[in-house]
Amino acid sequence: MSRRASGLHAWFLQRVSAVYIGFFVLILLARLWLVPPADVDAWRQWVASPLVSVGFALLIPCLALHAWVGVRDVILDYVHPLGWRLLMLSLAAFYLLAVSAWALFALERLS
């Protein structure tokens, strides 16, 4: 991960994922504002529809990647002792993996 997600490579990945996340969030907010889901079934049906579920399935790894590059930068900037740095980096990585798995399982249960 560190070699792949460092320097220009990371910068590029962060920006590409940012564009996708930005569009997705704008569309999601607009849809929730214009047509608020009436009940569970309407909400579940909307999320389970092919386009939206694929959109979410793509959003989760993009978000994890984007957050990883950003949080890694923050930790490298402010945490200097090597032990603490490694601890914080691994905590952040595990947290992101756990959160992504949680959201993906919620999505997977629908189908």
Next chain:
Amino acid sequence: MWRRCRRARAFRWENEFPARSDGGCYTHAMHAKKRPVFLSLPRIHLPVAGVASILHRVSGVVLFLSLSAASGLFSLSLQDPAGWRAFQAVLYGWPGRVGLMLVLWALLHHLFAGIRHLLLDLHIGLDRPLYRYSAWGVLIAAPVVALWLGVLL
């Protein structure tokens, strides 16, 4: 010409960082215990773009921390009718509403400042007046839209 520059005390690297008598270099000095501190916080007036930039980082950390709540609530809302009701109870209770507003602000600030940074990467808006106005725009638009959405949703 050269003399005039010297008399005017122009910035010269050697004057600011003279060679150290112990032969060490400044990079190492930064890791030593007696670390030179050049920052005087009360004397630093961060420009608007700097404020927008540091808040971009702060909002990113807020969003990172809110990811667990976000995926938990997402999962809860999709579970079953009981989960949906619990999700709505959280969303319409006042702690949930305050949390939602905060996360919405972080999301919108991160989004707007991110769009601004992407445009800057494309060399759009690099010049002074626009560079500042766009930073003000981000700083003002994020809380306004967050309040508006938080009341509406």
